[in-house]
Amino acid sequence: MTKPSNPGTSRLVLGLVTGLAGLWTAGVILAPWLAAHDSVLGGWLRLLYRPGCHQISNRCLDLGFGPMAVCARCAGLYLGGTLALLWTTVRNHSYRPHPVWLAVVATPTILDFAAGQVALTNLGNWARFAVALPLGLLAGLYLGDALIEIVRLNSAKEKQEYRGEDSVG
């Protein structure tokens, strides 16, 4: 666990990144909502998510106003990442799980993806969302840890110490 040496700055940076992640995740729901309310922005917003997701309608979650702008798996990853960043921001402490956990939580998503590619059985949308959520959470935790560490190393005192450490290596 990394404790920030400069809590104000790290919270500001984390808050900023979490805000951006929150906006990005909210856009996933906002796009179909805008489209359902005959707004031109809905289509453009959906287009923004196009490079990172196939956006196949029947693989997207639907909250009642049309399919979301990304598939259920991507929605799970985005929401998980945002929640983990939010948690790190609120606590202002990083939590870095053992790397083995990354393999553990990635395996179901990889298996589901592979099964989908070879036309084996497919999970339902909500199951795919639930399977991807922990992977997003873990990625968000690592991202939060990385951001806190970068802020820590860029505070003047730590910078000096880091240079001292490097010259030793």
Place this chain on the structure above:
Amino acid sequence: MNQAPSMLKPALISGVAFGVAGSIPVVNWINCACCALIIGCGFFAAFLYSKDSRAAGFAFRPGNGATVGLVAGLLYGVISGILGGIISSALGMGDWQEVIDQIQMSGADIDPEVLEGISHFMESSGGLMMILIGLFFALVLGAIFGTLGGLIGGSVFKVEPQAPVHEQAPPPPPPVG
């Protein structure tokens, strides 16, 4: 004093390997899962660099991971953009009409005359314009998601700097008798 390991080698290995994978038509579907190939490219570059850093006795931090991930992501963009464009043109894929269909399917409200004008321009420029547009997007996405993968890799494979080794005085001899 040891020399810090070069960042170029891990970035090059990862960027080329993932860039080639990303330009192969069916393999690049992996990118449909949140640009997983590009994030993987940055992540793998961070893993390789952390190994080199550990061997050389240097610290490996998330900042290093982000940097090597960015370079690997950019290399991914160049390779997959050019190679993917060439493969798509050779196989008759990546037609501009497909892009227009996607824009229309997304529900974006664009004047049909504007779309027709762009289509005409794209057709007259041949496949080159499609390759250039593909390259631009591959570079932008490569930079963003490569850095993200490198940052995550930087946290996962963190290597703390070695503690300074102080020469210690030998322990006093045991009392005689």
